[in-house]
Amino acid sequence: METSAARETNRLLRGVSTGHVETVRDAWRALLADKSASIPEVQSKLSSSAWLDNPPGPLPKYFGILLALMSEMDQDAFRQEITRLGNDKLHPVHRRTLDLxxxxxxxxxxxxxxxxxxxxxxxxxxxxxxxxxxxQRWSSTKDLTLDNVTRVDVIAERPELDYLGQYNLFFSGIILTWPTTQPKGFELWLANAEREFTFYHEVGHHVHKHIEGGQVAEQEKEADDYARSMFRNSRPFLTGIGRVVLWPFKPLLRNLLRYLNHRMARATNL
Structure with a gap:
């Protein structure tokens, strides 16, 4: 009789094969929720002789996602698998995946x-x-929920990257980009504001259980609305005071707000 862990592992691989993001996401979460049963099942898959041969079809993706899952479930077991597989005569394609x-x-x-x-x-x-x-401050914002987020990766901002954050559908993670040199003054404030908004935006995708990864305008609007709500929650005093103090300067601020909106749109245009 097929165990629940075996069923979810097969569902995970089936989702990878068909490119069905929701299937991969749900199976991934189910396996993480029952690590004691999932680890032996994934170890069994990784013990297959299939990794020694020329990989047909989606097999390289299978190998990569099984290793990624093991690394999330148990670092010691992951280390053991890396060592064991490193001693096998893996096909060069799988060897590159293993090294990575x-x-x-x-x-x-x-x-x-x-x-x-x-x-x-x-x-x-x-x-x-x-x-x-x-x-740490952003994650403590009132009403923010990080349910199902498994990890956050902060990588260096590069000219070739046209995004500031990415909702990682397969692994329920968030990727943010950050400058390699520290800005100063207003640029520092702007950089922090952009990334705070982006962080909330990516969390918003998780909250709304989006599965298209920013490809649907309606979902982007939902994530933006969530981000704006969290942005206000993170500074309630300043938000209230700002409405009173800054109101007379509204014409002077209009151009600045347009500029910021343009930057925010770029930050969340995944």
Whole structure:
């Protein structure tokens, strides 16, 4: 009789094969929810002789996602699998995947959000302590929910990257980009505001259980609305005071707001 872990593992691989994001996401979460049963099942899959041969079809994706799942479930078991597989005569395609996934063993979380969500910050990101302080503050915003978010990765901002954040559908994670040099003055404030809004936007995708990854305008609007709500919640005093104090300066602020909206649109146009 097929166990629940075996059924969910097969569903995970089927979702990868068909490119059905929702199937992958749901199976991934189900396997993480029952690690004691899932780990032996994934180990069994990774013990297959299939990884020694020329990989047909989606087999390379299977290998990668099984390793990624193992790394999320149990670092010690993941390390053992990396070592064991490293001694096998893997096909070169799988060998490259193994070498890439082995780099996860070198990573240690920079901090945790909500006590259990690891945050990984790339070495070339500017001022990691500031990044940590910001993320911890943002994650404590009133009414923010991080349910089902499994990890946050902060990577270096690059000219070729046209996004500031990404909702990682398969692994229920969030990816944020960050400058490699620390801005100053107004640019620093703007950079922090952009990334705070982007963080809330990506969380909004999780909250609304979106599965298209930013490809649907209606879903982007929902995530934007959630981000605006959290942005207001994060600074209720300033929001209230601002409506009174800044109202006489509304004409002068209109151009600035247009500029910020343009930057925010770029930040969330995934």
């Amino acid at each position: 996934m082995a780099k996860r063993l070198e990573d240690a979380p920079s901090t945790y959000l909500a006590n259990n969500i690891p945050v990984f910050i790339a070495d070339d990101v500017a001022d990691p302590p500031r990044v940590i302080r910001n993320l």
